[in-house]
Amino acid sequence: MSGLLYVYAVARPPLGGVPGSATGVGGGPVRPVEHDGLLAVVSDVRAEDFEEAPLRDHLEDLDWLADTARAHESVVRAVGEVTDLVPLRLATVCRGESGVRRLLDQGARLFAENLDRLAGRVEWGVKLYAAAEQETAPEPRCAPAEGPSSGRDYLRRRLRSRQSREQSWTRADALARRLHTELAGHAEAQRLHRPQSGQLARSHGVNVLNAAFLVRREDSEAFVGHVERLTPPEPGVRVELTGPWAPYSFADLSDTRDDGRVGA
Template identity: 50%
Template sequence: MTAGLRYVYAVCRPLGAPLQAELTGIGGAPPALLHHHGLVAVVSTVPEHDFSEESLRARLEDLDWLSATARAHQGVIDALTTVTTPVPLRLATVFRDDSGVRSMIESREDDFRRILDRLEGRVEWGVKVYVESGPQEAKAPAPAAARPASGRDYLRRRRESAHAHEEKWRTAETFAETLHERLTRRAEDARLHPPQNSALSGTPGQNVLNAAYLVSRADSEEFVELVDRTKGEVPGVRVELTGPWAAYSFSGEER
């Protein structure tokens, strides 16, 4: 029977406090700590039939499996973030055995130490701004309702509707730009990510700002209060705050 592969969630410095006793990772396996050169890889054993290179290509097309794997991965990262500053690795980072993990640490040791120095005592906050759909946009009126008196009346209504829509977007974009500038001044670093597709994310509204901010733990309460004060500031615009997260956007690793 195969011993499986070594899955690596993150690299960090030796922990000052133990991980949660009941913490589980991919497939329900408890994470372990692999010490090497003064750094720690947080690992667990995963089945080769799921995580070999060939198997992964097929597995990544299985959205249910991918979602469950991503949740388990994120659960370990979240638990680490409460006790240390981790450098999260990409989803499905696997090696044949512990020797492969040690070789990876050695090859990237200087980068890991540099990133850990930069991220120490800091977390990532995510802020998204959405243009909310009004009742008239969410559901089209019935064909017989409020029929225009003429073709000219119809065109006038279309122009007014288009103008209102454009004005709403301009207002939202101006608000998002101003908010990003304000938050960037309160953060140590910031990243702008591409707007999310609402059809894929399932989140209502149109995303006009998708940003991440690197903030010290000591300043996080003030940062959160600043974001909270902007909620409801502009009608039809929704502000969402997420975090604190491990600093994915500033670690050089992809989510």
């Protein structure tokens, strides 16, 4: 049985060698596989981790996902420093080099279109958070029992707390709309992602805006300046800028079909 190959990205040859700093998922070396005017960046991975059944189990493990995502991004970032590429989704796995060549064959048109459209472009992420309830209004769990005046004071504090939270959410909503609208005018494309929650958010507060923007590499400094200019120092809201990334959110490979991937 052919070994499994993890595929990180697709580019055009020549690559001039995958950077030596690129270490693949599981710590293995990274190499190119060329086929018919395209090039896939791959590394060998273990069947006990990436065959269809164990992979399905791993995808429920947030720690495993985080480790795999870091290794995936490390390779994509290293290769993206030397050439334009189309990043593939996390855990794209093919059965041997024949499966990789089949992937390149089946997706040849889309890969070429994406490489042309995304050349010289990077992705910037903008997230906006509103302070969570416990951050905006730490309150005792129950009202004091000293007397009527203490009870009234407690109710007043609760009312002020609720009003503070409502004002914070109003400011966050208004800022999210303004950020998205104005930043879209300084980008070639934008994507709105579902706000993150729970462990995926990995940050204090409630994620109100989760947007990605496609920007020409040479315009990145100006784009960062626009984000800073549009971010007021308001209490209760926080803006997080990440990037530059490979243009994951803008790689359109939705029409690929039976393409040599494990489980395809």
